[in-house]
Amino acid sequence: MGYPVFADDLKVMDLNKKSVVNTINQYSYCVAEKDPAFKAALKASDILLPDGVGITIAAKILLGEKVKKIAGADLHAHLLEQMNEKNGSCFYLGASQTTLEKIGQRLATEYPNIRVGSFSPPFKAKFTAEDNERMIREVNTFAPDVLFIGMTAPKQEKWSLEHKDSLNVKGPICAIGAVFDFYAGTVKRPGKVWRDLGLEWLGRLLKEPKRMWKRYIYNGAVFGGYLLKEKFLSKSAPEQG
Known part of the structure; x- marks a missing residue:
């Protein structure tokens, strides 16, 4: 569907390359279709990680490829394990100060070898130039191996x-949104059974129906329409050669 979706194992990621x-x-x-x-x-x-069964289904239907779902939480856990082994460092940019403090407390127990920094940016629809300068300065002063961004x-x-080129980060710059709240415990992630069945979305929908129905039900139908359109276009396209 026009996106370079990652179809490999997280172990192949180069943690020494800014990405x-x-x-x-x-x-x-x-x-994204409207933005x-x-x-x-x-x-x-x-x-670009396939964080949803809809994407894995689309890859199978449109490309005939078997792609494994990799959630932001999976990426987060993988990188923490790698950094803990190597006495690395990470920085959390986003969320509230309370959430960041809870993340720091949990990391100190589970991954004691990681040096951790964080900054809570102002909660607003659009950052000013001064906001951006402050955020970049906070990250660059710490100079982490990995940067986690959680701004939704x-x-x-x-x-x-x-801001990629302005950030002093040695390795991955990861936009992982809700993972900040999952790891802090302020929002509970659906359990392993839901995830193994490919029904994490249903678990979140049942927990927060008023907030999540549009994301999963309405946009699920819209996504299905896009998928059918792409499939039809691929069948009707003239063969090369």
């Missing part, structure tokens, strides 16, 4: 792309 890592699911796909800047940011990702989509993906 922008984003995720895509049916919701972000639908949003050219967001679409450009997703397509410019160095690594599409703000975090656009911000990563815009």
